[in-house]
Amino acid sequence: MRRLDELRVAGMLLTRLPMGRVARVVPMGETAWAWPLIGALVGAIIAAVAWGAGDLPPLVTGVLAVAAGLLVTGAMHEDGLADCADGFGGGRDRARKLEIMRDSRLGSYGAAALCLALLAKVALIGALDDTLVLIATGAASRALLPALQQLMPQARAEGLGAGAAAVGQGGAAVAAGLGCGALVICPGGLAALLALAIAQAGVALIARRQIGGVTGDVLGAAQLLGEIAALIIISR
Structure with missing residues (x-):
């Protein structure tokens, strides 16, 4: 029951899918082990749509x-x-950067980055020969996020990133093993995993320089760019 509750809360955190009720309060940090499983579910849904639209x-x-x-x-x-x-x-400075990141309005930098990322995903998914790989990239792109939470300081004392910050070493290790293992067994998976890890580490290091650490937004950016990096390698 405890693990099932953690899995459900992970689903509530990372998706808009109905996950049912949980029997107890589950800190977000305890759900980290299940993030790649939820990522695999998201990838499976995307893969099913891509397969169904194959013609x-x-x-x-x-x-x-x-x-x-x-x-x-x-x-x-x-x-x-x-x-x-x-x-x-x-x-111009850390405080202003964090303030802008919290603002719900979309600026020119954000619009440009969003358009480029979506265009890249559309092109890469459309070019895939085997859409099942999307299950592995969905899992792997969320598998290393708990490790980033452990290794990097938190840029804010509150918010989604801080709420998920108390990730145990065991949870981070399980997440990494599940997600990375799923990608490695795919053709070209080892190179794709390396590209994914480099992309996510790059996002985290840039965030540390810009705002002093990671936030929920940084983790979201790392997931998306890591997934794109993996798909680029796989689609070659």
Whole structure:
């Protein structure tokens, strides 16, 4: 029951899918082990849509698949990327960057980053020969986020990122093992995992320099850019 509650809360955190009721209060940090499982579920839904649209032009297939992913996740990762781009690009100091990131309005940096990321995902998914790989990239792109939470300081004392900050070493290790293992067994998976890890580490290091650490938005940006990096390698 405890693990099932943690899995459900992870689903509530990372998707807009109905997950039922939980029997107890579950701190977000305790759900970290299940993030790649929820990522695999999201990837499976996207893969199913892409497979079902397989007879359509690749561009249409990619658009439908990406749209399905946005609906399932509530575009939370895309929102994180846009907020980071606006804050990092438009703020003069740490306080101003964090203020911009919290602002719900979309600026020019955020709009540009969002458009480029969505275009990349549409093109990459449309070009895939085997859409099942989306299950592995969905899992792996969320598998290393708990480790980032452990290794990097928190830029804010409150918010989603801080709420998930109390990730235990065991939970982070389980998440990494589940998600990374799923990707490694795919053709070209080891190189894709390396690209994903480099992209996510790069996002985290840039965030540390810009705002002193990670936030929920930074984790969202890391997930999205890591997934794109993995898909680039797989699609070669």
